[in-house]
Amino acid sequence: MDTIRKPPTMADVARRTGVSPMTVSRAFKRDSSVSQETREAVLLAAEELGYVFDSTASNLRSQRTDFIAVTIPSINNANFADTVRALSDRVSERGLQILLGYTNYDVAEEERLIEQLLRRKPEAMVVTGGKHTPRARKLLANAGIPVIETWDLPEEPIGHVVGFSNALAVREMVNHFVSVGYRKIAFIGGDASRDTRGTDRRAGFIAALIHHGLDTSRLIAAGPPPISMREGANAMGQLLERFPDTDAVICVSDLSAFGALTECQRRGIAVPDRIAIGGFGDYEIGAICVPSLTTINAFASEIGAKTAELILDVLDGKLDQPGRVTIRPDLILRQTSR
Amino acid sequence: MDTIRKPPTMADVARRTGVSPMTVSRAFKRDSSVSQETREAVLLAAEELGYVFDSTASNLRSQRTDFIAVTIPSINNANFADTVRALSDRVSERGLQILLGYTNYDVAEEERLIEQLLRRKPEAMVVTGGKHTPRARKLLANAGIPVIETWDLPEEPIGHVVGFSNALAVREMVNHFVSVGYRKIAFIGGDASRDTRGTDRRAGFIAALIHHGLDTSRLIAAGPPPISMREGANAMGQLLERFPDTDAVICVSDLSAFGALTECQRRGIAVPDRIAIGGFGDYEIGAICVPSLTTINAFASEIGAKTAELILDVLDGKLDQPGRVTIRPDLILRQTSR
DNA sequence: TACGCCATTGTTATCGATAACAACACCACT
DNA sequence: AGTGGTGTTGTTATCGATAACAATGGCGTA
Known part of the structure; x- marks a missing residue:
C-alpha cells in the first residue's frame, strides 16, 4: 500500500549517494567545485529518487531568486510581447527567469502589481512606461534593485532607461506627411488619461501641427485602451463623418491603423488617394496587408535585448551609474501614404 | 552619511509596533485573527519602515508559493495570450500568480521549461497541448500538484484536461466546404513534426477529405512554427503555382489565412469567388479584415477561465478525480467562403 | 623531505516567515 | 461564582538549501 511520502530533499539524495548535503548542493550548481565523478553520482541518485530541486529554500538562504520582474500594459500586444x-x-x-505581470494600462493597477x-x-x-503613482515610484526607488523604465524617455527616471520619445517619433511622421502635401491631418488614439504612451504620441502630433500652423481639431478618442482593430475601424467611421475633408490620419498603433484601413475599404474610400493612413509600431500586419501600412518602427525587440544587456551589466557590477539607452524610431514609408 | 542597511524584516516591524513577529505575520494575512486596531498599527509601522513582505521566506515555511505555472508555445500569439x-x-x-514560460513549439524545450x-x-x-517527452510526462505525473493539459484532448491525459479536438474542428470546416460545393481543397500549415496542434488539424483535414473521397495531395508545408502572416502569404503563392485549380484552402490559423488572403489580393485573385479561404482561432483580424475570414472559434478565453475554475476547485478540495472539460469549437462563416 | 598550493569535501549556523501549540482576557450564561 | 467559548496574542521549532569557514589529500617544486 502506498503511503503518502514527502518529496525527497537534498539530504535524501546525499544519503543515497554517500556524500554530504553540501556536496549535493554543489553538484546542482553549474561551475562549482565538485569532481565530475561525484556530480554524476549525485545526479543519478537524484533522478532515481525523483528529486526536484527546491528553489524556495535556495532563494531564502542565498537571498537570490533569479527572477526578473516585468510589467507590461497588456499581454495581448505584439509589441510588448516582442x-x-x-x-x-x-x-x-x-x-x-521572467516574472511577468500586466497593468491593463492603469497606473493604480501598476502600483498593486509592482x-x-x-x-x-x-x-x-x-516597467513599461515612465509614468507611475508616487507610491509606485517610492517602492521602486527603495527596492534596492536595478529598475529599468522602457518604451519611454522619462524626464526624471527612477533608475535606468531603455526607450524613445513617443512624441518625437510621431512628430517626424507629421513632418513627413506635411512635406509631401497633406494638410488636414487627424489623429486616432485612446482616451487621454489612460495609456500614457498614446497620450505622448498625441501630444507630439498636436505639437507638430502647431509648428506647421495647421488645424489641430481632428482628434478622435476611440475609448479606453487597448485601442485595437475594431476601435480603429469605429474611429475611422467617426472621423469620416465629422471631418469628411481629412486627407491623412495618424493612428496610435498599427492595429488601429489597420482597422481604419478596413473601414475605408468597406466604404469604398481610396487609400492613400483620398486619405492617407499612418500607424505606429511596425506590427507584422502592417507589412503584409494590402495596401501595406506606413508606420514607425520602435524596435520592440531591440528594447528587450538592450534592457537585458543593461540588467546583466548591472548585476555583473560593470555599470554603477544609471544607464540611458535611447532608441531611435524609424519612419517606414509604405503604400498607405505618399 | 548613509550606511548600507539591510532591508527591514517582520521582526523590525514587530519591534516598532510593540508586538510579536507572529502578530505582524497575521496582520499581513487577509482573514487571520488580529484586531483591526493592531492590524492598522502594524501596517502603519511597516509603511514607515519601508518594509516589503518577503515571499521567499513565507514560501519556504508555509510550503506554498501561490504560483500557477503555465507553458505556452509562444508569447506572441493572441490565442494563447487570451x-x-x-x-x-x-x-x-x-x-x-501566473509563472509563464514559452516552449517555442518544441517538446524538448518544453521538458526543460517544465x-x-x-x-x-x-x-x-x-501546459498547452497533450504531447510531451516521456521525461516531461514523468516529471508532471510525479510533481504532486494538479496538472492541466489544454488546447487538446489527449488520449492518455496526465491529469486534468480543458480542451477540444483540433482534428474534429477542422473536419467540420471541411464538411461544410464540401457541402457548399468546394472539391479541390488545400491545407496550409507548418512542418509536421513541430506544432502538434497544427499537425492534428492537418490530420483532421486529410481524414475528412478521405471520407468524402477527395484528393488529399494539396498540402503546403509553410516551414517550422510559428506560421504567421508572412508564411501564410508565401504558402499561398506556392499553392497557386503548384495547384492552380484549387477552389478552397484551409489554413492552420487566422494569421496564415490572412496572409494567404493578402497574397490573393496582390495577385488579383478573387476571394471567395475563385478561391475560398478558411482560418482557425477567430483572431480579431479575421473579423475586421475585408473580406472577413471564415474561421473556427476555439474559445481561447473560455479555455483559460475553465482552467482557472478547475484549478481553484482542486485546490479547494472540491474535486478529487481528474476533470475533463471539453470545449466545442464553433464554425464561423464569413466572407472568404460560401 | 618539506612546504605550500589547489581541488575536493565536510560542518555549522543561518536566511525570514509561520505552523502548531499555548495562554490570556473578556464576556455570556447557568 | 463557576464554566465554557471566543477573540486575540505570544512562544518555539521548523521549512530546505547554502554561505562561510574548516579540513583533507594529492601533487609539484625547492
Whole structure:
C-alpha cells in the first residue's frame, strides 16, 4: 500500500549517494567545485529518487531568486510581447527567469502589481512606461534593485532607461506627411488619461501641427485602451463623418491603423488617394496587408535585448551609474501614404 | 552619511509596533485573527519602515508559493495570450500568480521549461497541448500538484484536461466546404513534426477529405512554427503555382489565412469567388479584415477561465478525480467562403 | 623531505516567515 | 461564582538549501 511520502530533499539524495548535503548542493550548481565523478553520482541518485530541486529554500538562504520582474500594459500586444521575448531569451541564458505581470494600462493597477512583484524579491524590475503613482515610484526607488523604465524617455527616471520619445517619433511622421502635401491631418488614439504612451504620441502630433500652423481639431478618442482593430475601424467611421475633408490620419498603433484601413475599404474610400493612413509600431500586419501600412518602427525587440544587456551589466557590477539607452524610431514609408 | 542597511524584516516591524513577529505575520494575512486596531498599527509601522513582505521566506515555511505555472508555445500569439489572460484574471483574485514560460513549439524545450518551473514549487501546472517527452510526462505525473493539459484532448491525459479536438474542428470546416460545393481543397500549415496542434488539424483535414473521397495531395508545408502572416502569404503563392485549380484552402490559423488572403489580393485573385479561404482561432483580424475570414472559434478565453475554475476547485478540495472539460469549437462563416 | 598550493569535501549556523501549540482576557450564561 | 467559548496574542521549532569557514589529500617544486 502506498503511503503518502514527502518529496525527497537534498539530504535524501546525499544519503543515497554517500556524500554530504553540501556536496549535493554543489553538484546542482553549474561551475562549482565538485569532481565530475561525484556530480554524476549525485545526479543519478537524484533522478532515481525523483528529486526536484527546491528553489524556495535556495532563494531564502542565498537571498537570490533569479527572477526578473516585468510589467507590461497588456499581454495581448505584439509589441510588448516582442520586447518581453527578446528580454527573456537573453536573460534566460544566464539562468534568470521572467516574472511577468500586466497593468491593463492603469497606473493604480501598476502600483498593486509592482508591490506584489517586489515581494518575490526579483533581481531587477523592468516597467513599461515612465509614468507611475508616487507610491509606485517610492517602492521602486527603495527596492534596492536595478529598475529599468522602457518604451519611454522619462524626464526624471527612477533608475535606468531603455526607450524613445513617443512624441518625437510621431512628430517626424507629421513632418513627413506635411512635406509631401497633406494638410488636414487627424489623429486616432485612446482616451487621454489612460495609456500614457498614446497620450505622448498625441501630444507630439498636436505639437507638430502647431509648428506647421495647421488645424489641430481632428482628434478622435476611440475609448479606453487597448485601442485595437475594431476601435480603429469605429474611429475611422467617426472621423469620416465629422471631418469628411481629412486627407491623412495618424493612428496610435498599427492595429488601429489597420482597422481604419478596413473601414475605408468597406466604404469604398481610396487609400492613400483620398486619405492617407499612418500607424505606429511596425506590427507584422502592417507589412503584409494590402495596401501595406506606413508606420514607425520602435524596435520592440531591440528594447528587450538592450534592457537585458543593461540588467546583466548591472548585476555583473560593470555599470554603477544609471544607464540611458535611447532608441531611435524609424519612419517606414509604405503604400498607405505618399 | 548613509550606511548600507539591510532591508527591514517582520521582526523590525514587530519591534516598532510593540508586538510579536507572529502578530505582524497575521496582520499581513487577509482573514487571520488580529484586531483591526493592531492590524492598522502594524501596517502603519511597516509603511514607515519601508518594509516589503518577503515571499521567499513565507514560501519556504508555509510550503506554498501561490504560483500557477503555465507553458505556452509562444508569447506572441493572441490565442494563447487570451487563454493566459483569462486564467490569470481568475486566479489572481485568489492571490495566485501566473509563472509563464514559452516552449517555442518544441517538446524538448518544453521538458526543460517544465523542469525549471517545477523547481519553483507551483501550486498547479498548466501546459498547452497533450504531447510531451516521456521525461516531461514523468516529471508532471510525479510533481504532486494538479496538472492541466489544454488546447487538446489527449488520449492518455496526465491529469486534468480543458480542451477540444483540433482534428474534429477542422473536419467540420471541411464538411461544410464540401457541402457548399468546394472539391479541390488545400491545407496550409507548418512542418509536421513541430506544432502538434497544427499537425492534428492537418490530420483532421486529410481524414475528412478521405471520407468524402477527395484528393488529399494539396498540402503546403509553410516551414517550422510559428506560421504567421508572412508564411501564410508565401504558402499561398506556392499553392497557386503548384495547384492552380484549387477552389478552397484551409489554413492552420487566422494569421496564415490572412496572409494567404493578402497574397490573393496582390495577385488579383478573387476571394471567395475563385478561391475560398478558411482560418482557425477567430483572431480579431479575421473579423475586421475585408473580406472577413471564415474561421473556427476555439474559445481561447473560455479555455483559460475553465482552467482557472478547475484549478481553484482542486485546490479547494472540491474535486478529487481528474476533470475533463471539453470545449466545442464553433464554425464561423464569413466572407472568404460560401 | 618539506612546504605550500589547489581541488575536493565536510560542518555549522543561518536566511525570514509561520505552523502548531499555548495562554490570556473578556464576556455570556447557568 | 463557576464554566465554557471566543477573540486575540505570544512562544518555539521548523521549512530546505547554502554561505562561510574548516579540513583533507594529492601533487609539484625547492
